[in-house]
Amino acid sequence: MNDLSSPLHSLKVTCSNCSLRELCLPVGLNRDEMAQLDAVIRQSRRFKRGEYLFRSGEGFRSLYAVRTGYFKTCVSSQDGREQVTGFHMSGELMGLDGISSNTHGCDAIALEDSEVCELPFSRMESLGRDIPSLQHHFFRLMSREIVRDQSVMLLLGNMKAEERLAAFLLNLSQRLASRGFAANDFILRMSREEIGSFLGLKLETVSRTLSKFQQQGWILVDHKHIQLVRPEELKALVAGCSQANSAG
C-alpha cells in the first residue's frame, strides 16, 4: 500500500530558505530551474488556529502547501451542513479544486497555528511549460488528489463505523510515520465532530467507537492523545478495503 497522501515524502531536496521544496515539489530540477522556482514561490504566511486560509467562493489565485501545522478543508451546504473533505499536514497541497472555476470550492481552516507557502498558480503554470518535470509533477499531484477522493468515496459508501474509524487512524498513522513521527503514538489535531464530519458519522459514534477500540485493548485514548497498541487488529478490520488506507 503506497502512501498516496504526502506528495513526495520520500524525496528530500535541501536548498535555500523555503522548506517547501523539501516536501512537495519535484526533484530533477537543475540549479537554474530551482532558482526560477524560488522566484515564484512566495514567502510563507502564518495562520492562527481557526483562521481561514481561503473560503469557498473567493477568487482563486494560488495553491497553498502546508509547511507546518494542520488544516482541514470542507465544503458547506446552504443549510449549514458541513462536510470535511480532508485533513492536511506538512507537505500537502490545498486549493486544487479552485482551478476549474477560478473560485475556491471549499474552505481551508487551520486546526492549529500553521504556516503555508503560497504558489501563484498562473506563474506555476507557465513555469511548468519551461520545466517539463515540474509540469508532470503537477499533473501527478492533481491525480493523486483524485485517487484519494475515490478512496474516501469507497469509505463513505461501503464501510461501517468501526471500519471507517480504523481506516482513519491507520491513515493518520501512516502519514505521520512517513514524515518521521511516531506511527503509533500521536495527538489528534481535530475534534470528534470534525472526524465525524469527515467520516460521515456523528461525534457520538466517533467517541463510542474509540471507546470500543480501547475496551478491546487495541488503542489507548486520552482525549486527543491516541496510541495504537494493536494496529494489526485495526488493519484486520479494514482488510479487504484495499483503498481505504490512502484516505486522508
Add this chain to the structure above:
Amino acid sequence: MNDLSSPLHSLKVTCSNCSLRELCLPVGLNRDEMAQLDAVIRQSRRFKRGEYLFRSGEGFRSLYAVRTGYFKTCVSSQDGREQVTGFHMSGELMGLDGISSNTHGCDAIALEDSEVCELPFSRMESLGRDIPSLQHHFFRLMSREIVRDQSVMLLLGNMKAEERLAAFLLNLSQRLASRGFAANDFILRMSREEIGSFLGLKLETVSRTLSKFQQQGWILVDHKHIQLVRPEELKALVAGCSQANSAG
C-alpha cells in the same frame, strides 16, 4: 448552479473526423494547433456493453473521452465490495486517476455499446507545453473532477436516501439537458444496484425510494424509463445541499 460535470458542453468546435473535439477539448486553438491535436488523438475505439475500457492495476498510458455511450468507473476492494465512483457520458474524460501512479486506479466499464477517443497522455502533456491554452484546459478538467468528487463526498457523508436519489436524478437530468437531450424524460443506463453503489445505498432502497417518488407524483418510473414530473419537488429535497447537483 453550474454544470461542472461536462467538460466543455457549451463550447462546440466543429472540425474534421473525430467528434471528440466538439465535446471535451478546448477552444482557442488556431488551425495549426488543431492539426497538432489531430495528430495526437487516436481513432476512436468501440466497446460492447459490459466490456472493460481499462482495469484497476493496468498500466496507464492514455486518457479516454467518451464519444457515444455510457461508462461507469468503480473501485473495488479485495473482499469484493465495489464502489461506483461515477457515470460518464459523452464528452467526459476517464482515467485521470491513473496519472499519479502510472497505473489505473479504477475499472471503467461500458454500460452500453459505446465509443471512446484515446488521448495518449505523454503526447498530450508535451503538446500542452506548446499550446498553453491546452495545458490550462487540462488542469481545469482535473480540477473539475476534484470538485465533482467533493460534492459526492458531501452527498455520501451528509445526505439521506431520498436526498441522494433526488440529487442523482437532477444531476443526470442536467447533464442530459446540457447535451441537448430531454431533461425530464430519459432512460437510465445503469441498474438499480449500480445506482445504489454510487449513492451508498442498497438496490432495494433505490427501488423503494423511486417508488415513493412516484407515489407522490413527482416522477414516473417504468423500469429504466424515468420521467421527472415535478422536478421542483426534487430540487426542494436537495435544497441546501448546494454542491449536490454537480455530482455525477
Add this chain to the structure above:
DNA sequence: GAGCTTGCTTGATGAGCGTCAATGCAGATC
C-alpha cells in the same frame, strides 16, 4: 410456447447509527 435467467419490486424484521439528554472532565479566565 415452456422454462430459465436476470433485474426489479415489495414486505417483514432488525441492526446500526443518529438523536436527545445527562454528566464529566480539562483548560481558560478572573
Add this chain to the structure above:
DNA sequence: GATCTGCATTGACGCTCATCAAGCAAGCTC
C-alpha cells in the same frame, strides 16, 4: 481557587436503511 466554557463520554430510545425473503415481469434459449 471558583466558575465558566467547550469538548467528550455514556446511556436510552427511535428512525433509517440493510437484510432476508418472496414474488413478478421481461428477455433469453431451446
